[in-house]
Amino acid sequence: MTPIPAIETRGLTRTFESRKGFLFREVTRTEALRGVDLAVAPESIFGLLGPNGAGKTTFVKILSTLLLPTGGKASVLGHDVVDDSAWLRPRIGLVLGGERGLYNRINARDNLRYFADLYGIPTREREARIESVLERVGLTWAADRRVEEYSRGMKQKLHIARGILHRPQVLFLDEPTIGLDPKSARETRKLVRSLVSDGVTIFLTTHYMFEAEELCPEIAVMSKGRIVARDTVAGLRHLVGGDRTLEAEAYGFEDREVATLRALPGVSKIVSEEYGPKTRLTLRLRSLETTPDDVQAALPGHTELSVRERRTSLEDVYLDLVEEEAR
Amino acid sequence: MATADVPAISRSRATRASLRLAVLMFMADPQWLIPSMIAPVIFGVVAFELFRGAGPYFLTYAILGAGMMSMWGQTLYGSGWAIGQDREFGTLEPTVQSPTPYVYVVLGRVLWNVVSGLMGGGIVYLVVLASAGSPPAVPDPVGFVILFLFVMLTLASVGILFSAAWVYTRYSGFIQNVGEFAFYVGTGCMFPIVLLPFWTNPIGLFFPPTWALDALRYLSIPGYVGFSWGFWPDILGAVVTTLVYVAIAGTIFKRVELHVLAKGNLSDY
Structure with missing residues (x-):
C-alpha cells in the first residue's frame, strides 16, 4: 500500500493584490503560485529550491495554515490545510527564521514557555521539554539571556527550538541558514538531519545549492510560482544535460567552433556567457566519450584557451532550469 | 520525537x-513607566486644579476624571498597541499559527492592561489625596470599588474590539490615534456627557464605559444628574452594551483571522 504523502498539493494557486492611491485606487495583482502540484513522502527531507520571489515562502505559509490559497488544494498529513487547520496546527511546526518572530526583550526560556503554553504542552513536562530543545540546539548556556543580546545564528537556533518544541510530525523550514556564518549553518544542517531520524518530515526551502544537495534526497525547483523540475540530485543533473561539465574559456569563439563542439559525442547542451574580456562555453555531457583534450583539439588557434572538467553541480542545474523558465 | 497524539489546548492556560x-x-x-506611572501623576494634578472649587464633591470628580483618563489609555489603547507590537516583532504569525484561538491570547493582554490601568487609577487617587490633604467623601465605598472594577470590565470589552482592528490591519494605529481622545471625551470620562452638546450624547451611548461611568457618578456623587434615568438603567445599559461588545469580539475575531489569512498581511508592520 502506498503511504499517504506527508504533503500534497494539486493545482495550488495564490494571487496577491496590492492597492495604492486613495481616490483612484490602483490594484496590482501578483501571481505568487501558478498551479503547484507536489507530493512529499513522510519522514524525509524534501528541498524546495528557487530564486527570490519564486513563491517558496508563499507555498510554505499556505502549507502551514498561515495563508489561504486562491485556488487548488493542499493537504498535510492527509488533512486539508484550509478546512482542517485546527487539527493540523498542533501537528506541524514552522520556522520562518530571521531577526523577527521572537520576543526580543525577554529571555529564550520565557519565549519557549509562552509557546509551550499556547501548544498545550503538559505543565509537568514543560520545563524538561524546554531544557531538551535548548540543549538540542545548543542554547542551554544562553537560555536566561535576553534574546536581543543574541547573534543572528543564536536567534535562528531559537526559532528552530520553538519549531520543534511541540514535537511536530511535519516541520517547515524556510531558509533556515540564511545569513548564518559557516559554523552556525553547519550546526543547523546537522540538527535538521537529526530531526528526520526522529520521524519528522522536513520541508526545507533554500537557495543554497550545497545545502539542498547535502540534506535533501529529493528536490523541486520553483521558478515564477511553478515547479519547473522535481527529482533526485542525480536525476536533475540528467535532466539538464548530464553529470559532467566541461568549461572552455578564451577571448571569443566563432559560431562554427561552437557548432563543432555541439557535434562532439555526448554533448547535450552548450551555454555561452561573457566572462570579463573572455567568453566561457559550458558543455553538458551525457557520456564519457568527449574529454578536455577533444575540446582542445576542436578549438585550434586560441593561444589563451583553457579547458577544465568538473562534475555538474546542483547550482548548474538550478541556473539552467531557472534561466530556461525565464526565457 | 514526532508525536501522533497532541495535547488538549487549555484556553485559560493560554490566556494566563x-x-x-x-x-x-x-x-x-x-x-512603559511614562504611560503607567508618570502620566497618571500629571492627569491627577491637572484634574485636581481643573475641578478645584467645583462643589463639595470636586475631589470625586477629579479622581474619576483623571483616573479614567489614565485607565482609558492603559486599558484600551494598550490592548490595541500590544497586538501592534506583535506585528512589529513578527510574533503575530507564530502566535496565530499556534493551536490556541487568537482571541484567548488577546484576552491575556487585555487583562494585563486592565491591571496596569488599575495601577494608574491608584496613582491618580494618591496624587489627588496628597493634593487635597484629605480623602474624598464617598457614600458607599464598597459599591464604589465594585463599580470601579465594573467600569474596567466595560473598558476591556472595548479594548478587545480595538485589538481585533490591530490584527486586521497595521493601519489601526492611525484610526486609534485619531479616535482616542474623541472617544475619551464622547464617553464622558472627564466630564459627564450631559455637559457635552446634545448631538454627541447618542454617540457616547454606543460605548459601554459611558453607561458604567454614569452609574459610578450616581453612586459616588449625591445629587448627581446624569444622562440616563438613574443608577439601575445605567447598570443595565452598561451590561447590555458590554455583552454586545464581547459577542461582537467573539464573532469578529474568527472573521478577522480568516480575512488576514486571505490577505496574507500578518507579517506586515
Missing part, C-alpha cells in the same frame, strides 16, 4: 500565558 508574557514585556521595557 499571554498575561504573563505581557507582564514580562512590561518589566523589561522602561518606556
Whole structure:
C-alpha cells in the first residue's frame, strides 16, 4: 500500500493584490503560485529550491495554515490545510527564521514557555521539554539571556527550538541558514538531519545549492510560482544535460567552433556567457566519450584557451532550469 | 520525537500565558513607566486644579476624571498597541499559527492592561489625596470599588474590539490615534456627557464605559444628574452594551483571522 504523502498539493494557486492611491485606487495583482502540484513522502527531507520571489515562502505559509490559497488544494498529513487547520496546527511546526518572530526583550526560556503554553504542552513536562530543545540546539548556556543580546545564528537556533518544541510530525523550514556564518549553518544542517531520524518530515526551502544537495534526497525547483523540475540530485543533473561539465574559456569563439563542439559525442547542451574580456562555453555531457583534450583539439588557434572538467553541480542545474523558465 | 497524539489546548492556560508574557514585556521595557506611572501623576494634578472649587464633591470628580483618563489609555489603547507590537516583532504569525484561538491570547493582554490601568487609577487617587490633604467623601465605598472594577470590565470589552482592528490591519494605529481622545471625551470620562452638546450624547451611548461611568457618578456623587434615568438603567445599559461588545469580539475575531489569512498581511508592520 502506498503511504499517504506527508504533503500534497494539486493545482495550488495564490494571487496577491496590492492597492495604492486613495481616490483612484490602483490594484496590482501578483501571481505568487501558478498551479503547484507536489507530493512529499513522510519522514524525509524534501528541498524546495528557487530564486527570490519564486513563491517558496508563499507555498510554505499556505502549507502551514498561515495563508489561504486562491485556488487548488493542499493537504498535510492527509488533512486539508484550509478546512482542517485546527487539527493540523498542533501537528506541524514552522520556522520562518530571521531577526523577527521572537520576543526580543525577554529571555529564550520565557519565549519557549509562552509557546509551550499556547501548544498545550503538559505543565509537568514543560520545563524538561524546554531544557531538551535548548540543549538540542545548543542554547542551554544562553537560555536566561535576553534574546536581543543574541547573534543572528543564536536567534535562528531559537526559532528552530520553538519549531520543534511541540514535537511536530511535519516541520517547515524556510531558509533556515540564511545569513548564518559557516559554523552556525553547519550546526543547523546537522540538527535538521537529526530531526528526520526522529520521524519528522522536513520541508526545507533554500537557495543554497550545497545545502539542498547535502540534506535533501529529493528536490523541486520553483521558478515564477511553478515547479519547473522535481527529482533526485542525480536525476536533475540528467535532466539538464548530464553529470559532467566541461568549461572552455578564451577571448571569443566563432559560431562554427561552437557548432563543432555541439557535434562532439555526448554533448547535450552548450551555454555561452561573457566572462570579463573572455567568453566561457559550458558543455553538458551525457557520456564519457568527449574529454578536455577533444575540446582542445576542436578549438585550434586560441593561444589563451583553457579547458577544465568538473562534475555538474546542483547550482548548474538550478541556473539552467531557472534561466530556461525565464526565457 | 514526532508525536501522533497532541495535547488538549487549555484556553485559560493560554490566556494566563499571554498575561504573563505581557507582564514580562512590561518589566523589561522602561518606556512603559511614562504611560503607567508618570502620566497618571500629571492627569491627577491637572484634574485636581481643573475641578478645584467645583462643589463639595470636586475631589470625586477629579479622581474619576483623571483616573479614567489614565485607565482609558492603559486599558484600551494598550490592548490595541500590544497586538501592534506583535506585528512589529513578527510574533503575530507564530502566535496565530499556534493551536490556541487568537482571541484567548488577546484576552491575556487585555487583562494585563486592565491591571496596569488599575495601577494608574491608584496613582491618580494618591496624587489627588496628597493634593487635597484629605480623602474624598464617598457614600458607599464598597459599591464604589465594585463599580470601579465594573467600569474596567466595560473598558476591556472595548479594548478587545480595538485589538481585533490591530490584527486586521497595521493601519489601526492611525484610526486609534485619531479616535482616542474623541472617544475619551464622547464617553464622558472627564466630564459627564450631559455637559457635552446634545448631538454627541447618542454617540457616547454606543460605548459601554459611558453607561458604567454614569452609574459610578450616581453612586459616588449625591445629587448627581446624569444622562440616563438613574443608577439601575445605567447598570443595565452598561451590561447590555458590554455583552454586545464581547459577542461582537467573539464573532469578529474568527472573521478577522480568516480575512488576514486571505490577505496574507500578518507579517506586515
